[in-house]
Amino acid sequence: MKKNNQQEMIIxxxxxxxxxxxxxxxxxxxxxxxxxxxxxxxxxxxxxxMLLATKLRPGNVYTSNGIVDFINPILSHYRNHSCDxxxxxxxxxxxxSGELYQSCDDQKCKFLIKxxxxxxxxNMAEHNVQYGNVPIVESSKIQYFxxxxxxxxxxxxxxxxxxxxxxxxxxxxxxxxxxxNLYSIDITDVFKMYHNRGIVENSIKEIKDGFFMNKTDSHxxxxxxxxxxxxxxxxxxxxxMKCLALPATESCKQINTLRLxxxxxxxxxxxxxxxxxxxxxxxxxxxxxxxxxxxxxEMI
Numbered sequence: 184m185k186k187n188n189q190q191e192m193i194i195x196x197x198x199x200x201x202x203x204x205x206x207x208x209x210x211x212x213x214x215x216x217x218x219x220x221x222x223x224x225x226x227x228x229x230x231x232x233m234l235l236a237t238k239l240r241p242g243n244v245y246t247s248n249g250i251v252d253f254i255n256p257i258l259s260h261y262r263n264h265s266c267d268x269x270x271x272x273x274x275x276x277x278x279x280s281g282e283l284y285q286s287c288d289d290q291k292c293k294f295l296i297k298x299x300x301x302x303x304x305x306n307m308a309e310h311n312v313q314y315g316n317v318p319i320v321e322s323s324k325i326q327y328f329x330x331x332x333x334x335x336x337x338x339x340x341x342x343x344x345x346x347x348x349x350x351x352x353x354x355x356x357x358x359x360x361x362x363x364n365l366y367s368i369d370i371t372d373v374f375k376m377y378h379n380r381g382i383v384e385n386s387i388k389e390i391k392d393g394f395f396m397n398k399t400d401s402h403x404x405x406x407x408x409x410x411x412x413x414x415x416x417x418x419x420x421x422x423x424m425k426c427l428a429l430p431a432t433e434s435c436k437q438i439n440t441l442r443l444x445x446x447x448x449x450x451x452x453x454x455x456x457x458x459x460x461x462x463x464x465x466x467x468x469x470x471x472x473x474x475x476x477x478x479x480x481e482m483i
Contacts (some may be wrong), residue, residue, distance in 0.1 A: 274296045298362060322351050
């Protein structure tokens with residue numbers, strides 16, 4: 184789906200949960216979601232919304248379990264692209280892993296991952312924030328700082344950026360930490376880049392509600408894996424249609440709306456001589472949109 188002149192790429196990694204019922208192979212209790220099921224890994228193209236990869240996993244594995252083996256084939260594939268790809272990997276705090284950082288370095292890719300606050304980071308943040316003479320003010324206050332941080336599980340220190348926020352009328356700051364190997368970008372821009380990944384949650388909801396990725400109701404883990412892959416392919420086909428064939432005003436519509444307007448159209452088959460003709464309903468209220476989209480598809 185990438186054009187030859189497109190050099191920027193963002194890979195958003197995330198995990199989600201699919202419920203299971205009764206006995207299903209590799210279904211386990213997940214403490215975070217407080218229910219039984221699977222815990223699949225997902226990677227999206229943050230610029231086009233295309234689903235790059237998905238992997239069904241047992242329900243009791245930690246978020247970052249197997250992330251390096253999952254992400255490396257994706258990075259290697261786009262590293263061999265016809266143009267020089269500038270790749271950024273984004274993820275939430277569940278993917279805070281020294282192995283992932285090292286893998287991105289080895290692949291000459293950038294990463295931007297949220298960090299969970301711990302005692303050491305909290306103490307470092309407290310030594311940087313400035314409270315001023317009047318600690319309680321009517322308006323909120325935001326401060327940005329940069330830290331050099333390396334826990335025992337990291338091979339080397341990385342840039343950690345800190346956002347300290349004190350809401351109006353509050354006494355203490357709350358903190359948000361990001362770790363990255365983006366060294367030349369301003370701290371405020373780094374936080375903007377990370378918060379843009381919020382669209383991933385909408386994509387996950389769409390692939391589950393619209394394409395039934397969470398309907399893994401077979402006893403066999405292999406069968407459920409195949410169903411997950413089929414849901415992923417269906418999502419990408421529709422996402423491709425949104426990007427390439429739908430008018431800009433229609434490209435944000437969800438799959439249930441597109442099914443109503445473009446896919447579920449009354450028609451009848453007329454047999455004449457040796458040919459068969461599909462005759463669409465004359466009373467289809469979305470007829471103009473249907474033919475417009477079909478014309479765009481034929482031009483691709």
